Amino acid sequence: MxxxxxxxxxxxxxxxxxxxxxxxxxxxxxxPTGEGVEKRFEQSQSMKADMKAGVVDVQSDYMFYVCADPHIHTTYNNLGIFNNALRNDSDAAFGVILGDCTDTRSNLQTYMGAIKYNAVQHRYNYDIFHILGNHDLFFNGWVDFKEIIGPSVYWFEVAFPEGKDLYISLDTATGTLGSKQTQWLKSFLINNRHAYRHCIVLTHTNFFYTDRTQSSSGNMPIEESIALIDFLGKQKVSLVLQGHDHYREDLTYDNVRYTVIGAISDEIEAPEYLKVYVSSDKVDLDWQLIAEDTELQ
Amino acid sequence: MIITLLLVFGAISSRAQENELMLGVRAGHNVAFGGFAALSLETNLTFGQCFNIRGGAQYSTIGKTTLEARPSYVYNFSRGSLSVEALINYARLSSTNNLAAGAGIAFSSKWVGGNAGYYYRVYGGAGGRVVEPFNIYYELYANLLPMIDNWDLQLVITNNDIFELERHFQPSFIAQSRYYLGEHVGLSLGVGCKPAGMFNMSADYYQSYIKLGVCYRW
The missing domain is CATH 4.10.910 (30s ribosomal protein s13; domain 2)
Structure with missing residues (x-):
């Protein structure tokens, strides 16, 4: 203690x-230093019809890249390595970045530069889905995020010949889903979950507080966390991908796998990202460590 | 239930110096559950010069039942008191059981008081079990009317308001008052709010409530 x-x-x-x-x-x-979660949800709702961000077409077994907490400030070595690996991997389907894209508001253009597709350097122009983190909101950063990146709450499908998987991006950047997002999530999953093979939830703030690594940041209130994990269990969610903590955690509760991905920022001691392999009967994780002296090509 | 019965039995049978029993209601709004109301029975019992126990039970319409007990050993001195306390909090929310146990110290004086300690939480149900081993609890309050005998007015910051044992980055802010109409019967009134995301440095509204109570002391 x-x-x-x-x-x-x-x-x-x-x-x-x-x-x-x-x-x-x-x-x-x-x-709140800008719009609260209720307003951000309303604005996200108005940005996309039905809050659907798109469809990614794949074969029934596929793989995607995911990283968390790049905290872009002035350099983007590790995020650049992630971007190059993703965009040159013929097996990948898309990428996900789980929030705290920037360290503070003024760095969003640097972040966009770090993850852009470059036809000379890259073979595949895959979609990258962005999740809103608490650092992205500093100094009313939501104004830039919604203009340059888009909504914070949305869903997308990954379609394959025999069916489709559902991905939901949640806005947990202010440590709560808020009333409207909670009601939307419940109603959306109750009405639509049956139409999908896997459901994968993407969130910045992690739900559990199982070790001392969390002392510098917060989760959600305990009652909201318990209500949420209870609901996600009932909806047979396959995987919840989380960031925020900066340290890896991987646990299963009520048959839902909750995985926190360690930070990929240049300042962190052991930066990492993850390849997620999705198939009919399971979701497998393949951790990728970025060696300390690896430099962006 | 067992803890509640013990506390009520203790309240009735004890020959303590100063005891209090309070029936309370709480009504408010929470972003995860919407509007809610809660009914509680709280006791605060003193045995001899040194032993105290406070606690009780609460049922909330969000589907949560909570039992809490805090036995303590109290050292009184001229300007206040210092105590060592144990904490047990059990809550059942939906199908999840939540048990926390801890220990800490508390102090009170004419103008300020508070507590600080450590607790260990485990929660789960049929789906598994999760342990939160590194929680701190804390409270700091200021008495605004210490010169008036039958009227308290306090401003409080706490993550362990009775029946609401939160993670350490989730404090509540409370203003509460207790007014004794006579020797035995009093009324209490409080308002509180709990933001989310304070330690994310992106705070947001989470919960607000009003609490009312009728107290009996002897």
Whole structure:
């Protein structure tokens, strides 16, 4: 416990120092610094018809790339490595980035540059789906995110000859789904889950608090977490992919696999990403570590 | 239920110096569950000079039943008191059982008080079990009217308001008051709110409520 208190104190000092450099938005400790989750949900609803972001066509067994927390500030070595690996892999179907795309608001253009398709360097122009993280909201960053990237709540299908899989992006950047998103999620899954083989949920904020790594950030309130995992279990969700914690976690609860992917930021000690293999009977994970001295080509 | 019966039995049978029993209702709004109401029975019992136990039971319309007990050993000194306490909180929400146990210290004085401690939480049901081994609980309150005998007015920041034992990054902000009409009977009134995402540095509204209670002390 003493270690934890020390850790919290050192984080508090860093936070105070970094807020002076416009990196951390201290006002966000007590109130939303822009639109709250209810408004963001409404705006997301108005951006896409039925909140559907698209369809990815694949064979029945397929694979996609996913990473979390690039926290782009000035450099993007590791995210660039992820982007190159994804866009040169003939087995991949698409990519997912699980939030905290940027460290703070002004870095979104740098982030977009890091993940763009370059016809000279890349063989495949795959879709990349973005999830909203809490850092993306610093200093009212939602204004840029919705304009440059798009909605924070949406769903897409991965269609194959015999059926389709459902992917849902949730907005958990402010530590709660809020009323409207909760009601939408419940109604959407109850009415549509039966039409899909797998359902995979994508969220920035992780649901569980099983180790000390979380002391620097927050999950959702305990009641909301329990209600959510209870509901996702009943809906037979296959996989929940999460970020935010910066450290890997992989557990199964009520037959739902909950996986936190460690950060891919340039500052992290052991950056990683994940290849997810989806087939009829299972979802397999293949962790990819980025070696310390690997440089972006 | 067993804890509640023990506490009520204790309240009736104890020859304590100062005891209190409170019947409370709470009504509010929560983004995950919508509107809710809760009914609770709380006790605070003192045995001799040094032992105290507080706790009780609550049923909420979100489908949650909570039992809580906090036995403590109290050291009184001229300007207040210092105590060592144990904490047991059990809640059942939907089909999930949630058990937390911990220990900490508490202090109270004329103007300020609070507590701090560690707790271990395990929750689950038929689908499995999840352990949260590294939680801190804390509370800090200020008494705004310490000079008035029969009227309390407190401002509180806490993640362990009774029946709401939260993760440490999820505090509630509460203003509460208790007014004693006579020697035995009093009324309590409180309003509280709980934001989400404070430690994400992207806070948002999560819950607000009002609580009312009728107290009896002897």
């Amino acid at each position: 003493l270690q934890m208190v020390k850790r919290l104190l050192s984080i508090a000092i860093c936070v105070a120092a970094m807020s002076g450099c416009n990196q951390l938005d201290l006002a966000g400790l007590v109130m």
